[in-house]
Amino acid sequence: MCPPSAHAGPQSLLAGCTAEPFGGEGWSYECGDFSAILSDHAGVSAQRLWQRNRRAFQKQAAGGVTFKVVKATLAGRKVRLLRMRAKVPEAQESSVLAVVPVKGKGARRLLCKARGIPEPQAHCGQVLEQLAAQPWRALPEEGVAVAQSDAALAGRELVVPDGCNLTADNGSGRIECDDGSRLDWTRLPDASRLRDSVREGLLTFKDVPRASYLESRLPCAIDGARTECTYLRMLGSSERREAYFAGAVVRGMPTVISCIAGKSSRLLPQACQQVLRML
Numbered sequence: 001m002c003p004p005s006a007h008a009g010p011q012s013l014l015a016g017c018t019a020e021p022f023g024g025e026g027w028s029y030e031c032g033d034f035s036a037i038l039s040d041h042a043g044v045s046a047q048r049l050w051q052r053n054r055r056a057f058q059k060q061a062a063g064g065v066t067f068k069v070v071k072a073t074l075a076g077r078k079v080r081l082l083r084m085r086a087k088v089p090e091a092q093e094s095s096v097l098a099v100v101p102v103k104g105k106g107a108r109r110l111l112c113k114a115r116g117i118p119e120p121q122a123h124c125g126q127v128l129e130q131l132a133a134q135p136w137r138a139l140p141e142e143g144v145a146v147a148q149s150d151a152a153l154a155g156r157e158l159v160v161p162d163g164c165n166l167t168a169d170n171g172s173g174r175i176e177c178d179d180g181s182r183l184d185w186t187r188l189p190d191a192s193r194l195r196d197s198v199r200e201g202l203l204t205f206k207d208v209p210r211a212s213y214l215e216s217r218l219p220c221a222i223d224g225a226r227t228e229c230t231y232l233r234m235l236g237s238s239e240r241r242e243a244y245f246a247g248a249v250v251r252g253m254p255t256v257i258s259c260i261a262g263k264s265s266r267l268l269p270q271a272c273q274q275v276l277r278m279l
Helices: 046-061 120-132 191-207
Strands: 018-022 026-030 034-042 065-074 077-086 093-102 106-115 164-169 172-177 182-187 213-222 225-234 242-250 253-260 276-278
Touching (some): 018 034, 046 106, 077 120, 093 120, 106 120, 191 242, 191 253
Antiparallel strands (some): 026 034, 034 106, 093 106, 172 182, 213 225, 213 276, 225 242
């Protein structure tokens, strides 16, 4: 389970809910009589995100839902709410969508769905207000149980490519492939250990064949979090032995990764491409 974040409220509407990573950009919450989604989209305008989601919901509804756009204020910011209600009365289900601009970051998408409770849209309005006020890319607050896949790196579930195997536990893991390529990740308890952990990984890798290496620093990003990669290439050998090591705080979680090329013909092996990007 992830450590609790510092933005917990004394009367949180999310207390007792269960959160799961949502698309690498946020969290989905299951709370019994209502559910909610928060996703932060970097570099996207609120207007564009609003239009995209409104069209998607209207297309999915296929005439079975009524839509109403109303003006509102969430966390001090003026927004539009898209209220959705099933046309079938017995459904007793109502949803509310909002897109909130986040200065210097992008846009935040909020969705609340309530069922079988009095004034569901009013209740969802309170839920959206609480979610709108949370910090950018924050962890779920104290009192929320976090359900995570074993293959999750900083809350985002990774894909295990064909010909590869996964071993993972408690926020750390490895994807190892038939061509000898490998992605390792480790979640640390605090960010102060990032630099030392990267260095330890480098020294361990170098000690295995006891060979000479070309070492360089390259700007890179771990799942969108900008940092610096240390690149190693073994000298004087016909065998390809290259690796990247880096650490960063990813979605609030201090994370260290290593990417081993093995016999892969790709600049970055397939297992690493979904996480590591050179800038």
